[in-house]
Amino acid sequence: MATYPLALEPVAPPRPGALRRAWLVGRRRPAALIGALVVLAFTVMALGAPWLVSADPTQSNWKTVRKAPTWEHPFGTDDLGRDNLARVVWGTRISMQAGVFSILFAIAVGVPLGLVAGYYRGPLDQALMRLTDAWLAFPFLILAIGLVTILGASLWNATLAIGLGATPTYIRLTRGLVLSTKEEDYVQGARALGAGDARLMGRHILPNIVSALLVQATVQIPTAIIAEAVLSFLGLGVQPPAPSWGTMLNAAQQFLESAPWMSIYPGLAIFVLALSFNLAGDGLRDLLDPRDY
Amino acid sequence: MVEFLLRRAFISAITLALVSIIVFAGVRAIPGDPARVLAGAEADEAGLEEIREKYGLNDHLVVQYLRWVGHAVRGDLGVSIRTRQSVAQTVATKLPITIELTILSIVVALAIALPAGVVAAVRRNSGWDVFMSGLSLGGVSVPNFWLGIMLILLVSVRLGWLPASGYVPPWDDPIDNLRRMIMPALVLGTGLAAVLMRQTRNAMIEVLGADYIRTARAKGLAQRAVVVRHALRNSLIPVVTILGLQMGALMSGAVVTEQIFVVPGFGRLIVEAVFTRDYPLVQGVVLITASAYVLINLLVDVSYSVLNPRIRIGGGGGAAGA
Numbered sequence: 001m002a003t004y005p006l007a008l009e010p011v012a013p014p015r016p017g018a019l020r021r022a023w024l025v026g027r028r029r030p031a032a033l034i035g036a037l038v039v040l041a042f043t044v045m046a047l048g049a050p051w052l053v054s055a056d057p058t059q060s061n062w063k064t065v066r067k068a069p070t071w072e073h074p075f076g077t078d079d080l081g082r083d084n085l086a087r088v089v090w091g092t093r094i095s096m097q098a099g100v101f102s103i104l105f106a107i108a109v110g111v112p113l114g115l116v117a118g119y120y121r122g123p124l125d126q127a128l129m130r131l132t133d134a135w136l137a138f139p140f141l142i143l144a145i146g147l148v149t150i151l152g153a154s155l156w157n158a159t160l161a162i163g164l165g166a167t168p169t170y171i172r173l174t175r176g177l178v179l180s181t182k183e184e185d186y187v188q189g190a191r192a193l194g195a196g197d198a199r200l201m202g203r204h205i206l207p208n209i210v211s212a213l214l215v216q217a218t219v220q221i222p223t224a225i226i227a228e229a230v231l232s233f234l235g236l237g238v239q240p241p242a243p244s245w246g247t248m249l250n251a252a253q254q255f256l257e258s259a260p261w262m263s264i265y266p267g268l269a270i271f272v273l274a275l276s277f278n279l280a281g282d283g284l285r286d287l288l289d290p291r292d293y
Numbered sequence: 294m295v296e297f298l299l300r301r302a303f304i305s306a307i308t309l310a311l312v313s314i315i316v317f318a319g320v321r322a323i324p325g326d327p328a329r330v331l332a333g334a335e336a337d338e339a340g341l342e343e344i345r346e347k348y349g350l351n352d353h354l355v356v357q358y359l360r361w362v363g364h365a366v367r368g369d370l371g372v373s374i375r376t377r378q379s380v381a382q383t384v385a386t387k388l389p390i391t392i393e394l395t396i397l398s399i400v401v402a403l404a405i406a407l408p409a410g411v412v413a414a415v416r417r418n419s420g421w422d423v424f425m426s427g428l429s430l431g432g433v434s435v436p437n438f439w440l441g442i443m444l445i446l447l448v449s450v451r452l453g454w455l456p457a458s459g460y461v462p463p464w465d466d467p468i469d470n471l472r473r474m475i476m477p478a479l480v481l482g483t484g485l486a487a488v489l490m491r492q493t494r495n496a497m498i499e500v501l502g503a504d505y506i507r508t509a510r511a512k513g514l515a516q517r518a519v520v521v522r523h524a525l526r527n528s529l530i531p532v533v534t535i536l537g538l539q540m541g542a543l544m545s546g547a548v549v550t551e552q553i554f555v556v557p558g559f560g561r562l563i564v565e566a567v568f569t570r571d572y573p574l575v576q577g578v579v580l581i582t583a584s585a586y587v588l589i590n591l592l593v594d595v596s597y598s599v600l601n602p603r604i605r606i607g608g609g610g611g612a613a614g615a
Binding site: 136226234252 | 564
C-alpha cells in the first residue's frame with residue numbers, strides 16, 4: 001500500500017546562505033572583496049608575526065644603520081639598524097590590537113547604555129544625551145591626548161583613551177536604532193505576548209540592530225588605528241623600542257633626506273589597512289542589508 | 294522659531310556646563326599633588342601649604358570648581374606653570390595662526406570637494422563618479438600626518454619647491470606666509486575634502502531629482518545654469534552642517550599637522566603643554582577647544598534654521614566626530 005504524505009512540506013525557495021550572499025556581493029563589488037582579503041592578511045600577519053619574520057624587531061645592530069632596501073632587508077633598516085620589514089609586520093599586531101580592542105570597548109560600554117536610554121527614555125535618556133553632547137564636544141584626538149595625560153602613555157592607555165572617545169558615537173547610534181526598532185510590529189507583538197523588558201531588548205531589539213552596529217565598527221576601526229598611530233607618533237602611545245607604526249614614523253621624520261624608506265613603509269601600512277577596512281565596510285553594508293543584493 | 298532658538302541655546306548652555314565639569318574633573322584626576330606641580334620639586338612642606346592656601350586648594354572641590362568657572366567666564370584661565378604668562382594671553386597669540394591654517398584648509402577642501410562632488414553627481418555611475426568615490430575613500434583612509442611627511446619628502450626634500458617648515462606672519466611677508474602654509478592646509482584639508490565630496494554628491498543627486506529642477510529644465514535653461522544656480526545652491530545647506538560637525542576633526546588634525554610642519558599654533562601648544570605637564574595650560578586649551586566646538590555648532594544650527602525655515606526642531610548633531 002502506498003503511503004501518502006499527510007501534508008505537503010512547504011517547499012522553501014532556495015535561500016541564499018550567508019556565504020553565497022557574500023560571494024554575490026563580492027563578485028559585484030570586487031573592491032570590497034579585495035578589502036576584506038587584505039584585512040584578513042593583516043590579521044594573519046598580526047597573529048603570526050613571530051613565525052613570519054625571523055629578524056628581531058627590537059634588536060639594534062650598529063653594523064646595519066639606515067641601510068637602503070636590499071634583498072636581505074626589503075624595507076631597509078632604521079636608525080638603530082633594525083629590520084624595517086620585521087618592525088612593520090610586528091607593528092600590525094599593535095595597530096590591530098589598538099584598533100580592534102578600543103572599538104570593542106566602545107561597543108561594550110556604548111551599546112548597553114544606548115539600549116537602556118532608547119528603551120526607557122525619560123530622565124535617564126535626557127541625562128545620557130546631554131553627557132554625550134558634552135563628550136562629543138571634545139575633538140577626538142584632543143580628548144585622547146587629555147586622557148593619556150591623566151592615565152600615562154602606554155599601548156593599553158591609548159587603546160582605552162581611543163575607546164572612550166568612540167563610546168558616545170555608539171551610545172547615540174544604538175539609541176537611535178532602538179527608538180525606531182521598538183515601534184516595529186514584531187516587538188509590539190512580543191510585548192503583547194508578555195515578554196519582559198530584558199527579553200524584548202535582548203532577544204528582539206538587539207539582534208535586529210547588530211548589523212548596523214557591525215557596519216559602524218568597520219568604519220571606526222580604521223579611525224582608531226590611525227588615532228593610535230597619531231598618539232604614538234606624538235609620543236603619547238606605544239613607547240620605544242616597541243614597533244608601532246606611529247613611533248616608527250616619529251623616528252623616521254629626522255631622516256627624511258638620508259633614509260626616506262623609513263617613513264614610506266609604516267605609513268603605507270597604515271594607509272592600506274585603513275583603506276581595506278573602509279572598502280570591506282562598504283561591502284559589509286551591502287551584505288547585511290538584505291534589501292539590496 | 295524663537296522657541297527653537299531658545300531651546301537650542303539652553304541645550305548648548307548645559308553642554309558647556311558639563312564640558313567645564315569634565316575638564317575640571319579631568320585635571321583633578323591627574324595623579325600627584327597640584328601644589329607640588331605649582332611649587333616645583335624643591336619646595337618644602339611649609340611652601341606647599343602656602344601654595345595650597347594661596348590657590349585655595351584646601352577648599353571644597355565644589356568651591357574650587359565654581360571659582361575656576363567664575364574666572365574662566367571672565368576670561369581668566371590662570372597662569373601657565375612654565376612661562377608664568379596668562380593662559381588666555383598665550384592662547385590669544387597662538388590661535389590666529391591655527392585659524393588661518395583652518396580657513397585655508399577649508400578653502401582647499403571646498404575647492405576640491407564642490408566641483409568633484411557636482412561632476413560625480415551629474416555624471417552619476419560614470420567612470421568619473423567611480424574614480425571620485427575611490428579618491429574620496431582614499432582621502433578618508435590616509436593618515437594625514439603620513440601624507441604630510443610624504444609631501445615634505447617629495448615637494449621639499451626632492452623637488453625643493455616649498456619650505457618644509459616654519460611660520461612667517463602674513464603681515465610680514467604674505468607670499469612667504471602662503472608658501473609655508475599651503476602644504477599644511479592641503480594636508481589638513483584632504484580628509485575634509487573627502488567627506489565634503491561625498492556629501493556634495495549625495496545632496497546633489499537628491500536635489501537633481503526634485504521637481505523644481507525639472508521645471509528649470511523645462512523652462513529651457515542650460516544644463517550649466519540648472520546645475521550651478523538651482524541645484525548646487527540648494528545642496529549647500531547640508532554641506533554647511535557637515536562642515537560644522539567636522540570642526541572637531543579639523544582641530545584634531547591641526548594638532549598633528551602643526552606638529553609636522555612646525556607651525557607654532559594652537560595645536561602645537563596643546564602637545565607642548567602636555568609634555569611639560571603644564572596643567573593650567575592644558576586645562577585652558579581643552580576648555581577653549583570644546584567650547585568653541587559647541588558654539589560653532591550652535592551657530593551652524595541657527596544659520597541652518599534661518600536658511601531653511603522648515604527645520605524648526607533639529608535632531609542635534611548625531612554624526613560621529615572622528
